[in-house]
């Protein structure tokens with residue numbers, strides 16, 4: 001009898017100990033954030049202890065994704081930011097409206113154009129056509145003069161395909177791959193912010209996008225891109241190691257884009273001075289390595305509009321290393337040197353596709369020549 005009681009007591013102690021150990025293990029695992037699978041019976045038996053031991057886990061609210069502003073019409077919205085560039089248009093209008101222009105008036109026109117960074121070639125061209133047309137017209141009517149100047153400035157900016165590749169294409173291997181866009185330029189021109197802003201433009205067009213943080217010199221650049229990406233639900237491929245091979249990150253980004261069947265892959269690169277041969281060679285390598293996974297559809301050169309002729313020299317070297325297919329002219333807000341739009345297109349033979357008009361997330365506008373010229377003359 002006593003034996004039976006002792007036996008029952010021992011069994012009760014063992015069961016209690018087993019329940020206690022399971023409860024402690026489960027609580028510890030929950031606190032580490034891991035997961036485990038237990039039977040429904042055990043879960044039921046443990047529930048009271050668990051409820052007491054661990055406070056209910058509060059679900060983090062799902063982040064609300066931003067809906068970026070559609071790209072169309074942005075230049076119109078941001079037109080006031082071109083006010084400083086507009087001084088060139090205003091000055092030309094006032095000189096041309098004087099009538100019977102003297103040589104000193106023409107010199108003033110020339111100086112205005114050169115100061116606005118239009119460049120020598122395009123300036124001479126515009127002067128010639130304006131001389132001819134003003135003689136033929138023989139009028140000082142401000143509206144007529146404005147019309148002539150508008151036409152000639154538009155001709156100078158020129159027509160071009162300013163779209164960027166955003167459609168997946170079928171590769172030589174018969175598999176589809178995303179449009180891939182490599183973004184390059186010297187330090188501080190606004191590459192990282194441009195990549196982020198471009199992602200927003202694409203998201204606004206319902207494109208799926210993967211970003212690559214191949215600026216591995218500056219950890220902050222990858223953080224910056226990740227933050228911007230998270231705001232619109234765009235994945236960012238990056239390396240945990242500072243100074244990692246940027247070509248490897250670029251390659252992984254394209255591969256990830258393929259796995260995800262993304263429409264577009266955008267790759268940010270570190271700023272590099274055009275006279276550092278090693279860094280320029282590295283850029284060539286990034287492009288080559290990316291191409292192993294999918295041909296590079298687009299190379300965008302980001303130029304700071306405020307750097308004038310120096311920017312032009314950079315552009316030429318970049319164009320020699322990686323075929324540039326388009327220019328993004330940043331910081332066009334707050335500069336009187338809007339003429340760089342004309343000069344850079346002429347010099348490189350590739351169009352300005354986007355312009356940066358501020359630091360806000362949607363302050364990147366597709367470049368529309370008519371809206372640009374109208375802003376200069378308003």
Ligand SMILES: Nc1nc2c(ncn2[C@@H]2O[C@H](COP(=O)(O)OP(=O)(O)OP(=O)(O)O)[C@@H](O)[C@H]2O)c(=O)[nH]1
Nearest residue numbers: 187188189190191192193271330331356357358359
């Ligand atoms: N006003 C104005 N500022 C801009 C524009 N685009 C970029 N910026 C600013 O320029 C600064 C540099 O931008 P980043 O995107 O970090 O430049 P980055 O080329 O990636 O820099 P590195 O990686 O160091 O070469 C930031 O303060 C941006 O907000 C623009 O269109 N207008």
